[in-house]
Amino acid sequence: MDLIHQGQFNLTGLSKINVLLGKNGSGKSTLLKKVENRLTQQQVGEINYVTPERGGDLRYEAGVEQNVITGGNWTRDQKGRNQWGQFKNYSVAQYRRLETLSLREIETDQAIRANFAHTFNSTIDKINGLLTNIKIVRTPRGDFELFTVPGNQKLEARLISSGESELIALAIECLTFEKSCDPQRQNVLLLDEPDVHLHPDLQVKFISFLIDLVSTDKFSIIIATHSTAILGALLDYSDARFAILANASTDAAFRQIDQKYRAVLPIFGAHPLSNLFSQSPIMLVEGEDEERIFQQAIRSSNGQLKLYPCGVGGVGNLPDFETSVVEILKGVYDNATGYSLRDRDEGDEAIADIPPLVRFKTSCRASENLIVTDEVLETMGTTWANLEAEIEKWLVAPGGHVKHDIMTAFKASGYARKTFDLKEIRNILVGLTGSAKPWEIAVGQTISKIVRGQIPKDFNDNKLCNFLGTKLSNTLRP
Template structure:
C-alpha cells in the first residue's frame, strides 16, 4: 500500500520514498509544511498512522507521572502538545514512550520464534544499543526499576537533568524513532515527520542519527511499503549520512511554494557528500568545493592546499568525467543556493582541445578551463621545473640523455619530441611521459606533488609578473581560487 504522495490543506509532498529529506533555508516554511501534512492526515486513521516531532524539544528525559496520565487518558494529548514549534515536556514523553517500546519489543519477542531463538537478540542488543551508539560519554542502562544514565568513565549514575542538552536530545529522538518503528501498523501508511532533528546535535551525532534511521528501516524492510520517514533539516551531515541509502529521496522547500517534489538521492549527492558532510570544519576554514574531472587533478589540488598552509581553501570534489562534472555543477549550484546566503564553489575542466572556447560561470558555481591540455602539462612550466632543480634547457638535455640510456622504452620517441617542441607540448596530451619527466630529472617526487607544491607556492606578485604556471592555469582561476581569501 505504498503511498507516493502526501497532501495537506496546502502542503503537497510528491514521489515519496522511505526516507524523504526536505531542505530549505530559514523562513522557507518547512515546519508549517510538515504540520499541515500531520494535521490534514491524522484524522484519517483508517489510512494513516502519522506522528509529528516538533523542532524545539524541551524538558528532561525522565518519566513524569502527569505526562503518563495525560497520555493514558487522552489519545490526542501527545499530538496536541507537539503541534507547535516548541513542545513542553517533550523529553518526559519520550522517556514514557521508550518504556512502552520495551514492552512492545518484549511482546514481539514472545510472538516471534525467529527472534526468540536467536541468542544474540534481545531488547538490549536490538534497541538499547542503538540509543547508546549515539552517546559518547554516558550510556543508558536498564536499572532495577527504570532506565538510568551512567558515566562511561566511572560507571556512576547520572541524573537526567545533569546530562548535556545534546545527549538529552539524542536519547529523546532515538526513543521517538524506535517507538515509531515498534508501533508500525501494516494495514496503514505509517509516517514519521521529523522537524529539524539535528537541532542541538554535533555534526558527528547528526550523521549517526541518520544511520540509526537506516538501521531501523533495514530491520523492518519487510514492511517497507508502509513506512515513510519525512524530515526537514539544514544539516549536511545528516543528509550525507543518509545519501548512500537506497531508501532516500531529497526535495527543497522554498518560501511560498507548497509543493515539494522529491527525487531519489543521486550519484551527484554521493560524490559531493564528503564536502557537504562536514560543515563544522568548513565553517572554520571557509573551504569551498572545487569540482574536478579526475583523480590526478584531485591529488594535485590536495597537495596545493597542504603546501599553501591554509591559504588555498578548497575541498576537491571528484567528478570522474566531463559529463559527471556538468551534472555535479548543476547539483551543487541548486544545493548551495538552498543552504547558504552567499555560497561559492568552483569547477575546473581540462583544456583538451577547447582552450580558446569560452566557458561561462553558473552562479554560485564559478567555472574555469585550464589554459593547457591537462593539469600534468603544468609540470613543464618554469616554476615546476625549478622545484625539480632544473630549467627548460636542463630538462631538454636530461631528456635526450635519458632517451639514449633507455633506447627500448616505448615512450622514448615521445619524450624526445617533447624536448624538441617549441611550446613544451602545452596543448598536447603528455600523460604517457609525465612520470618520465621526473625520472629524466632524477626527481623522486611524484609529478602530482611537484605541480601541487608549485601551485601552493604561488604569490600575488605572480599574478602581475610573468609566470608561466599562472599562464597555464589561467589568471582568473589563480586569482579567484588561490587568492580568494587573501586581502
C-alpha cells in the same frame, strides 16, 4: 509509499527513509506539518510529527504524563509547535508506554515469545547502542536511571550532554512509534531537524538506528533537515531518497543518491553549517591528477588555501556534477560558493559561472602542461634550459622509444609548452628533470608557494600563473 499528493502539496518518489534538504526558512517544517495534518485527518495509520526544538530534561513530571493521558489533542498540539520546552520530560512518560508496548509485542508475537532472550531490555539495548559514555537502566518504578560507562556511576539527568539527551529522547520517540504501528496501514514518521544539538558523528549513529528500525517494514520516515551529514550517512542505504526544497515550495521530487551525490555529499557532510562550508568550499576537478595537485597545494599552504577538491572522473561528467552542486548550494546553504575547474584542451579559455558556482578553465591545454612552467621546474630542481638540453640528448639516444614521435612533435612545435599535448610524455619529462617527486606533488607545492606569497604572481610567458589563467590565479591568491 511512493507518493503523497493532496492538492496542497505533492511528494513523489518516496521510499523507506526520505530526506528533505533545505536551508532555514525554505518551508521544510511547514510542509511536514501540512503532511501530518492531512494524513491524520484521513486516518491512514500512525502519523507522528516530531518538533525541531526539543527542550526539557529527562526527568519524570507527573503533570506531563497526566496531560498525555487526559489531554485529548494535547500531545499533538505541543508537537505542532516549533519549540516544545517539555519534550524530554514527555519522552520519560513515553518510555513507560514503550515498555507496555514492548511487553504486549512479546505477548502477542509467537516468534518473539519463543526467543526467551528477548525482553524489554532488548529494546533498551537499542537506545544504549546510540550512547558511548552513558547508559540507561530500567527501574522497578517503570522509569529509567542514567549511569556512566565505564564506572557505572549514577548520573542526574541535568548532568548529561545535550547530544546524549537528544539521542535518548529521539530513540524513545521512534521506538514507541514503531511499536504503535499497524503494518497493514500507511504509517509515517515525520522528523523535523533531528540533527539539532547532535554532532555529525552522532547524526550518523542515529541514522544507523533508523535504518535498523525501518527494516521492520511497518512505517516510512520523512526527515526535514539542513544537515548534509545526515544524507551522507545514507549513501550506502538503497532505500534512501532525498529532495531539495526550494523556498516556499510544496512540491518535492525524491530521488536516489546516485554516483554524483556519493562523490560530493561526503564533502558537504563534513561541514553541515553553511558558514563553515563557505570557508572551505568544494572544487570539482576533472580527475585524480587534479585532485592530487590541489590536495598537495592545500597541505603545503599551511592553512591558507581552503578547498575540498572532488574528482568527477572525467570532463564529460563535470556538467552533471556542477548541476548537482549548484542545487545543493542553493538549497542548503546561505551565501555559499563552490568552484569547478577543467582543462582548456583546444577550446576557448573563457567560461561562464553558474552562480553560486564559480567556474575556471586553465589557460594551458591540460594540467600536465603545468609541469614545464618555470616555477614548477624550479621546484623539481631544474630549469627549462636544462630540461630542453636533456630532451635533445634523449631524442638522439640509440634504441628509439615508443614515444619518440611525440617528443619529436613537441620539439617541432617550437616547444609549445603551454599548448602541446604532453599527456603521453609527461613521465618522460619528469624523469629528465632528475627529480624523484611525482609531478602532481611538485605542481601542488608550487601552487602553494603562490598562495603563501613565496613567489610572485607572474603572468609572463611560461610562468605558472600564465598557465593557470588570470581568474584562477587571482582566486587562489587575491
